[in-house]
Amino acid sequence: xxxxxxxxxxxxxxxxxxxxxxxxxxxxxxxxxxxxxxxxxxxxxxxxxxxxxxxxxxxxxxxxxxxxxxxxxxxxxxxxxxxxxxxxxxxxxxxxxxxxxxxxxxxxxxxxxxxxxxxxxxxxxxxxxxxxxxxxxxxxxxxxxxxxxxxxxxxxxxxxxxx
Amino acid sequence: xxxxxxxxxxxxxxxxxxxxxxxxxxxxxxxxxxxxxxxxxxxxxxxxxxxxxxxxxxxxxxxxxxxxxxxxxxxxxxxxxxxxxxxxxxxxxxxxxxxxxxxxxxxxxxxxxxxxxxxxxxxxxxxxxxxxxxxxxxxxxxxxxxxxxxxxxxxxxxxxxxxxxxxxxxxxxxxxxxxxxxxxxxxxxxxxxxxxxxxxxxxxxxxxxxxxxxxxxxxxxxxxxxxxxxxxxxxxxxxxxxxxxxxxxxxxxxxxxxxxxxxxxxxxxxxxxxxxxxxxxxxxxxxxxxxxxxxxxxxxxxxxxxxxxxxxxxxxxxxxxxxxxxxxxxxxxxxxxxxxxxxxxxxxxxxxxxxxxxxxxxxxxxxxxxxxxxxxxxxxxxxxxxxxxxxxxxxxxxxxxxxxxxxxxxxxxxxxxxxxxxxxxxxxxxxxxxxxxxxxxxxxxxxxxxxxxxxxxxxxxxxxxxxxxxxxxxxxxxxxxxxxxxxxxxxxxxxxxxxxxxxxxxxxxxxxxxxxxxxxxxxxxxxxxxxxxxxxxxxxxxxxxxxxxxxxxxxxxxxxxxxxxxxxxxx
Numbered sequence: 001x002x003x004x005x006x007x008x009x010x011x012x013x014x015x016x017x018x019x020x021x022x023x024x025x026x027x028x029x030x031x032x033x034x035x036x037x038x039x040x041x042x043x044x045x046x047x048x049x050x051x052x053x054x055x056x057x058x059x060x061x062x063x064x065x066x067x068x069x070x071x072x073x074x075x076x077x078x079x080x081x082x083x084x085x086x087x088x089x090x091x092x093x094x095x096x097x098x099x100x101x102x103x104x105x106x107x108x109x110x111x112x113x114x115x116x117x118x119x120x121x122x123x124x125x126x127x128x129x130x131x132x133x134x135x136x137x138x139x140x141x142x143x144x145x146x147x148x149x150x151x152x153x154x155x156x157x158x159x160x161x162x163x
Numbered sequence: 164x165x166x167x168x169x170x171x172x173x174x175x176x177x178x179x180x181x182x183x184x185x186x187x188x189x190x191x192x193x194x195x196x197x198x199x200x201x202x203x204x205x206x207x208x209x210x211x212x213x214x215x216x217x218x219x220x221x222x223x224x225x226x227x228x229x230x231x232x233x234x235x236x237x238x239x240x241x242x243x244x245x246x247x248x249x250x251x252x253x254x255x256x257x258x259x260x261x262x263x264x265x266x267x268x269x270x271x272x273x274x275x276x277x278x279x280x281x282x283x284x285x286x287x288x289x290x291x292x293x294x295x296x297x298x299x300x301x302x303x304x305x306x307x308x309x310x311x312x313x314x315x316x317x318x319x320x321x322x323x324x325x326x327x328x329x330x331x332x333x334x335x336x337x338x339x340x341x342x343x344x345x346x347x348x349x350x351x352x353x354x355x356x357x358x359x360x361x362x363x364x365x366x367x368x369x370x371x372x373x374x375x376x377x378x379x380x381x382x383x384x385x386x387x388x389x390x391x392x393x394x395x396x397x398x399x400x401x402x403x404x405x406x407x408x409x410x411x412x413x414x415x416x417x418x419x420x421x422x423x424x425x426x427x428x429x430x431x432x433x434x435x436x437x438x439x440x441x442x443x444x445x446x447x448x449x450x451x452x453x454x455x456x457x458x459x460x461x462x463x464x465x466x467x468x469x470x471x472x473x474x475x476x477x478x479x480x481x482x483x484x485x486x487x488x489x490x491x492x493x494x495x496x497x498x499x500x501x502x503x504x505x506x507x508x509x510x511x512x513x514x515x516x517x518x519x520x521x522x523x524x525x526x527x528x529x530x531x532x533x534x535x536x537x538x539x540x541x542x543x544x545x546x547x548x549x550x551x552x553x554x555x556x557x558x559x560x561x562x563x564x565x566x567x568x569x570x571x572x573x574x575x576x577x578x579x580x581x582x583x584x585x586x587x588x589x590x591x592x593x594x595x596x597x598x599x600x601x602x603x604x605x606x607x608x609x610x611x612x613x614x615x616x617x618x619x620x621x622x623x624x625x626x627x628x629x630x631x632x633x634x635x636x637x638x639x640x641x642x643x644x645x646x647x648x649x650x651x652x653x654x655x656x657x658x659x660x661x662x663x664x665x666x667x668x669x670x671x672x673x674x675x676x677x678x679x680x681x682x683x684x685x686x687x688x689x690x691x692x693x694x695x696x697x698x699x700x701x702x703x704x705x706x707x708x709x710x711x712x713x714x715x716x717x718x719x720x721x722x723x724x725x726x727x728x729x730x731x732x733x734x
Contacts, residue, residue: 010344014281014293021285062468068290068310071344 002031003057004076004083004153005048010069011037019046019070022063028052032085032150043071047152076153083153086125088113089135092142093120101141108134119144168297169194169328172261175304177204178336181232183223183595184208184261185216189236190276191263194328208595208620213240215588215617217247220258222589224251225575226550227596228381230312234261238276241322242283246582248318249287253579254402255379257316259307260284264324267295281322289317297330301337309340314347315466316379347465351482351490358478359437359461360494366435366459368510369395372418372447375402375578376440376464377484383407383571385488386439392492392499395507396514398426400441401563402578408569415514416523416567419447420715421560424521427713427721429514431455439463440484443473444579449721463487521713521726523564530706531682533558533633537565539685540603540631543693549573549601550593554586554610556640558633560711562605584613590628591621601629601693608634608658608665615663618672621698629692630700635707636662643710647725665702674698 009015016035023030031049038045050057057075065073076083093101098120105112105122108130114121124134128151135146166174172195176184185208188196199207210216213235220231235244241262251258265274281291290310292303307319363369377386383406390397390413397407398418409416418426430436436458441447448454451473461478462470470479480487525534544551551566553559553576568574575593577585590604611632621628636659645653669676675697679688685703692699713724 013295014291017282018285025286059468059472066466066468068342068345 001053002049002051002078004078004081004151005050005061005064006074006076006153007046007048007064007070008038008072009044009046010071011042011044012069015044015067015069016046018067019048019064022060023050026056026060028056028060034150034152045152047150049151074155076155081153081155083127083151084125085128085131085149085151086123087131087135087146087148089122089124089138089143090145091120091122091138092118092144094118097141101138104134104137110134164333165331166334167194167198167328168300168323168330168332169198171297171300171332171334172304172323172328173198173202173205174334175301175336176232177202179230179304179308181205184232184234185210185219185223185592186234186261187211187213187216187236187240189240189263191237191265191325191328192234194325195234195263195323207234208624211616211619212614213243214246214584215591215614215620217244217258217260218250218582218585218588218614219592219595220260221247221251221256222552222575222592223596224256224258224592225589226572226593226600228572229596230308231256231258231592232261233258236263236276237265237280238278240276241280242278245284245287246580248284248320250577250580250582250585251318252287252289254375254577255316256318257311258318259311260318260320262320262322264293264322266326267324268326270324281320284320287318288320291320291322293322294324294327297327297332300327300332301334305337306340306342310342310345314345315376348467348481349465349483349486351463351480351487353490355478355480356487356490356494359480359491360498362435362459362461362478363393363437363495364498367507368433369393369435369437369507370430370433371395371397371407372400372430372436372438372441373397373403373406374400374439374441377403377406378440378571380440380465380484381571382440382483382485382488385485385492389488389492389495393495393507394511396429396511398422398430400444400447400578401576403441404563404568404574404576405571406440409567410569415518417563419444419721420449420717421564421711421713422721423523423564424713424724424726425514425517427715427724428517428521430458431720431722433458435459435461437461437463439488440465442469445473448473449715449719449723453720525709529682531680531685531703532709533561533703533705534565535682536631536633536685536703536705537561537605539689540605541566543686543689544601544603545569547601548597548599549603550575550590550597552576552586552589552593552602552604554604554606555581555583556607556610556638557635557643557709557711558605558607558610558639560640561633564711566605583607583610586610587614587617587621587628587630590630591617591626594626594628602627604628604630606630606632607639608632608636608662609638612658612663615668618669618674618698618700622673625696626698627696628698630698632665632700632702633705634662634665634702635705635709637707640711642708643714646708646710647714647729648716665700669698669700672698674700676700676702678702678704680704
C-alpha cells in the first residue's frame with residue numbers, strides 16, 4: 001500500500017542519507033522523494049512516497065522520529081491531504097502535429113515552456129492520475145525526455161501537516 | 164585569544180570532564196595528540212588495536228555510568244573502531260568516538276588513509292558529525308556528549324578533518340544546547356501509569372522482565388523496591404543482570420535461549436509481563452508466536468520505537484525507567500493499603516516449585532567444568548567491590564547463569580551484537596573507571612584470542628585485571644550447535660592446532676600466568692591471582708565438550724528446552 005510520509009528536517013548535510021538508510025536497510029523502495037526548504041531556510045520538508053505494509057512502516061516512522069535531525073514527522077492519508085507533482089515533457093512536435101499537442105496541453109492546463117522547430121517542452125502540474133493521463137496521451141507523438149518531481153503534499157484544512 | 168582547533172577540541176573534552184581517551188594516534192591526529200599529551204585532566208590510554216579502544220570506552224561507560232571516549236585516526240583506524248561502535252549501539256551504551264579525517268579539500272578523493280567513516284557507521288550510531296568549521300567544535304562536542312548519554316543512550320561519532328585541527332579559532336565552550344529534533348520523553352504519562360496499576364491489580368500471574376534499560380537509567384534501586392513491595396517474580400535479560408539482586412528469592416535469573424528453566428516456564432505461564440527497559444529480543448522470546456500467549460504486556464521503555472516492535476503491547480509507558488518505577492510504586496502503594504496484601508502467593512508458590520524442580524545444574528565429578536570455576540570465582544568475589552566482564556559464547560552463558568549478580572554495573576557483557584573479544588577490553592575500560600574494583604574477565608579461548616594483543620595495554624598500565632580463560636580449545640558455542648543439531652560434524656571450530664601457551668603469552672607481555680587443570684587447583688589459583696596486583700591470566704583447561712544447558716533451539720518455543728545432552732549421540 002502506498003504511504004506518504006512528510007518530514008520537517010534540519011537543512012544539514014547527511015540528513016537525506018540517514019532517512020534513506022532506514023528504508024534501504026529493510027529493503028523498502030522509495031517511490032518518490034521531494035525535498036526543498038520551507039519558509040524557514042534552516043528547515044526543509046521532505047515528502048517521501050513508499051509502497052509498504054502498514055506495520056513495518058510504523059516501525060520505520062518511529063525510527064525516523066528518533067533521528068536527531070528530524071524535527072517533525074507525519075504520515076499523510078491520501079484522502080486527508082492535497083498532493084501535487086510537476087512534470088516537464090519534451091515531445092516531438094513537427095508543424096503538422098503541433099496544433100494537436102497544443103490542444104491537449106490546453107485541456108490539461110499545461111504550459112509550453114520551450115519550443116523549437118520540431119519539439120515542445122510542456123510543464124504540467126497536478127495529481128498523479130492527471131499526469132499519468134497526459135503522459136499516455138502524448139506517448140504516440142514521441143516523448144523525447146521526461147522529468148517528474150515526485151509528490152509534495154500538505155494536510156487539508158487548518159490541520160498542520162506535522163501533527 | 165585564538166587557539167587551534169586541536170586545542171579547542173581538548174578544551175571541549177575537558178569541559179565534559181573526560182578522564183580517559185582510549186585510542187591509537189595516526190597521521191591526521193598528530194596535531195591533536197601534540198596538545199592532548201599536555202592536558203592535565205585527560206589521560207590518553209594507548210591501545211594496540213582500535214576495536215579494543217572502542218570496547219574499552221564501552222566497558223568504562225558500563226562500569227561507571229559515564230560517557231566513554233575512544234579515538235582513532237582516519238582510514239583503517241576509524242574502520243577498526245566500527246565493531247566497537249556497533250557493539251555499543253546494540254547495547255545502548257554511551258560512547259563518543261572521535262576519528263581523524265583527511266583535510267577537507269581531500270575528502271572524497273581517495274586520499275591516503277581516507278575512509279568515509281560517517282557513511283560507514285551510519286546504521287550503528289545514534290548520531291554523527293563531520294566537522295566542517297572549527298567554530299563548530301565546542302557545540303558539536305557538547306551536543307555529542309548530551310546525545311550519547313541522554314534518552315536511550317548510544318554511540319556518537321565525530322569525524323575531524325585535519326585542517327579543522329590546524330585552523331585557528333576564537334573558542335568559547337557553549338553553555339546550552341539547541342536540538343529541536345531531539346527531545347526524549349522522560350516522564351511517563353500518568354494516565355498510562357494508572358492503566359498499568361489497573362493491569363497489575365487485575366493480574367493473577369504477573370512477572371517482571373527487566374533489561375539493560377533499568378541499569379542505564381540507574382533504576383535498580385527503584386525496581387528492587389517495587390518488586391519487594393509487590394512480591395512478584397523477576398527475570399532479567401543478559402543486559403539486565405544486576406537490575407535486581409539475583410540472590411533474592413524473587414529472582415529467577417536470566418530467561419531465554421540459555422536462561423533458567425523456571426524463568427522460561429514462569430514467563431510463558433504468566434498473565435502479565437511487566438517489561439522494563441527490555442526489547443523482547445529473539446534470544447529472549449524464542450518463537451514469538453508462542454511466547455507468553457496468555458500474557459498482557461506493560462512495556463516501559465524510553466524509546467517509543469521499541470514499543471510493539473516484537474510483541475504486541477497492552478500498556479505502553481514511554482519514559483525513563485527510574486521515574487516511571489517510582490511513580491508506579493507510589494500509585495501501587497495507595498492501591499494496596501495493607502502491607503500484608505499478598506495476592507500473588509499461589510503464583511509464587513508455583514514458581515518456587517519450578518525453581519526447586521529445575522535448578523541450574525552440572526555434573527559434579529573429577530572433570531574440570533566451567534560452571535564449577537565460575538562458582539569459585541563467585542564465592543571469592545561476591546563480597547568485594549567487583550566487575551565481571553565476559554567474552555561471547557559458552558563462557559558468557561555460563562557466566563550469566565552461574566555468576567549471581569546483585570548490583571548494577573557489575574556484570575558487563577556484549578548482548579545485542581555478541582562480539583567475541585569484548586571481555587578483556589571491557590575489563591581494561593572498567594578497571595580505569597573503577598580503579599578500586601576487582602575486575603575479572605570470564606573469557607573463552609576463542610574470544611580472548613581475538614584481542615590478545617592488548618594484554619600489552621593491560622600490562623603497560625599494570626592493570627590488576629584477572630583474565631580467566633575457560634579453554635576448551637574450541638569455538639565452543641558453534642561446536643555445541645554442531646553437536647546438538649548438526650550430527651557432531653565439527654566444522655571449522657577446532658582451535659587446538661595453534662593454541663598458544665597462555666601462561667607463556669602472559670609472561671611475554673610482562674603479565675603473570677597460571678594454568679589450572681584440576682578442580683582442587685581452582686580455588687588456590689584464583690586466590691593467588693586475586694591477591695596479586697599484576698595483570699593475571701588464569702587458563703582453565705576445561706572439559707572440551709561441555710555444553711550450555713538449558714538450551715532452547717533457535718526459533719523454538721522457550722519452554723521447549725533441552726536440559727542435558729541427548730542420551731545417545733551419533734558420534
